Amino acid sequence: MVSFVRKAANPDAKNPKRCNSQTPLLRWSLISIDAVSKSFDGKRKVTALVEISLDVSGGEMLSIVGPSGSGKSTLLNLIGGLDRPSAGEIRIDGQNIARLSDDELTHLRRDKIGFIFQFFNLLPSLSCMENVALPLHLKGMPKRETTARARELLDIVQLGHRLDHLPDELSGGERQRVAIARALAFHPPILLADEPTGNLDSHTGAEILKLIHDLHGRMGATVLIVTHDAGVAASCPRTVTLRDGRVAGDVRQ
Numbered sequence: 001m002v003s004f005v006r007k008a009a010n011p012d013a014k015n016p017k018r019c020n021s022q023t024p025l026l027r028w029s030l031i032s033i034d035a036v037s038k039s040f041d042g043k044r045k046v047t048a049l050v051e052i053s054l055d056v057s058g059g060e061m062l063s064i065v066g067p068s069g070s071g072k073s074t075l076l077n078l079i080g081g082l083d084r085p086s087a088g089e090i091r092i093d094g095q096n097i098a099r100l101s102d103d104e105l106t107h108l109r110r111d112k113i114g115f116i117f118q119f120f121n122l123l124p125s126l127s128c129m130e131n132v133a134l135p136l137h138l139k140g141m142p143k144r145e146t147t148a149r150a151r152e153l154l155d156i157v158q159l160g161h162r163l164d165h166l167p168d169e170l171s172g173g174e175r176q177r178v179a180i181a182r183a184l185a186f187h188p189p190i191l192l193a194d195e196p197t198g199n200l201d202s203h204t205g206a207e208i209l210k211l212i213h214d215l216h217g218r219m220g221a222t223v224l225i226v227t228h229d230a231g232v233a234a235s236c237p238r239t240v241t242l243r244d245g246r247v248a249g250d251v252r253q
């Protein structure tokens with residue numbers, strides 16, 4: 001478990017070019033979004049995002065709120081490299097993701113980004129252990145190591161006693177814990193969570209939120225949480241509000 005805990009590195013000292021002189025703490029911009037627009041050209045064209053610009057420093061924890069359809073999931077998917085912008089630029093740790101090949105984007109996603117979804121997205125026929133081990137296995141890690149690592153990750157989310165259970169045999173909160181363990185497989189510096197408490201009762205939602213805060217504190221990861229829940233938003237030091245695909249507010253507490 002100790003190997004998992006690490007301090008947030010501050011690369012500014014080594015790489016002064018990364019410093020963002022506008023931020024008082026001299027933290028580097030880990031996620032930089034510059035005039036990003038996204039439209040979907042189906043039967044009817046939908047403009048989901050309009051010239052979004054946003055900088056997120058390494059180690060920040062922020063919530064993204066806004067009415068349904070305001071573009072929150074679209075923004076998260078673009079940051080996570082699941083989709084590409086129609087215009088504008090997204091840099092993750094200085095890398096312009098539009099310039100990456102599909103293979104390079106897959107590697108960036110795997111190594112730098114952990115996704116947590118509202119409906120957990122676990123594979124129903126695999127045990128907790130196998131769900132968490134899958135991304136490690138796909139990377140070619142030997143079985144003994146994947147087993148040890150999956151065990152360690154499930155311990156971190158306090159599910160070390162449910163290794164062989166199938167998702168169906170778990171409560172919603174426990175399933176989300178498994179999904180969080182899976183998201184942490186490669187120690188990602190960025191965690192993206194799309195309504196992680198949206199499908200949970202309020203007590204369980206609060207527990208999952210506490211776990212995410214705890215991981216943020218222990219890992220120094222940068223965390224973006226899309227949420228409908230005012231309590232979740234209020235627990236984050238920064239809240240970005242989207243409305244009609246634009247940034248309508250960006251408030252730090």
Ligand code: ADP
Nearest residue numbers: 040042046048067068069070071072073074075
């Ligand atoms: P939110 O997460 O804030 O509810 P979304 O980002 O899911 O909003 O959606 C923003 C807008 O983009 C909505 O009008 C939605 O219908 C549209 N949209 C999202 N994904 C797609 C898609 N794959 N194809 C077409 N339209 C989409």
Ligand code: MG
Nearest residue numbers: 072073074194
């Ligand atoms: Mg959404």
